[in-house]
Amino acid sequence: MKNSSRIARLLSLTLVISAALAAPCLAQGTGDGHTFINVKDTKWGDAPPTLPKGAKLAVLAGDPGQPVPFTIRLMMPANYNIPPHWHSQDESLTVVSGALYLGMGDKTEKPKARALMAGGFHFLPGKAHHYAFTKAATVVQIHGPGPFDINYLDPADDPLKTKK
Secondary structure, three states: OHHHHHHHHHHHHHHHHHHHHHHHHHHOEOOOOOEOOOHHHOOOEEOOOOOOOOOEEEEEEOOOOOOOEEEEEEEEOOOOEEEEEEOOOOEEEEEEEOEEEEEEOOOOOHHHOEEEEOOOEEEEOOOOOEEEEOOOOEEEEEEEEOOOOOEEOOHHHOHHHHOO
């Protein structure tokens, strides 16, 4: 029962992300497989409801809700917090601007987090428990194999569960 509930949630999440993010991605392609996006032309929208409110997201390539490679940018305001969680797939993250503070483990321990400054890179294996936060406005670029998911360690941290 628990496994079927998780599968149903993942399928629902896939539909939500695909619907919310596919259109901006398709609009920025050239039709021949190439994508060119200057910073000023980036199409931002609200981040999916699986992330805490306040962030903006732009799909640069692929569809993060599907089992294909994707590239997204996440714009987070100052003092943004993503509680401890894990992803099913590997993730590569580059800080575009600002600083992202990353910590490994099952609980948020801000003093133990590492600051990743603009230009910094982090590779995170799938299923690794971690948390992230900002102190100032920050933009990161994430790429990897889809589908992109986020699994909170504490169900009370999951924005989808707290909406119900």
